[in-house]
Amino acid sequence: MKRTIGLLITTIGILIVGGYIAFTPNHAYNPGDSVSGIDASAGIVYAGFITFGLGMVTFISSLPYAGEKSKNA
DSSP states (O other): OHHHHHHHHHHHHHHHHHHHHHSSOGGGGOTTSTTHHHHTTHHHHHHHHHHHHHHHHHHHHTSOOTTOOOTTO
């Protein structure tokens, strides 16, 4: 169950990052423009990276250690 939740959170993080990078207009990436930070949605992209990282940590913590037998077997 924990493994599935970790993969779900990881997938949501990837979709957030990919969606906001793909749907940000090209003219919004200019760092000299004061409005670009809002238009580029950098905060949401970083939140997507954090969500992806939390999902990976959750998934990896559900895996058994090297050499350890699975609890399900």
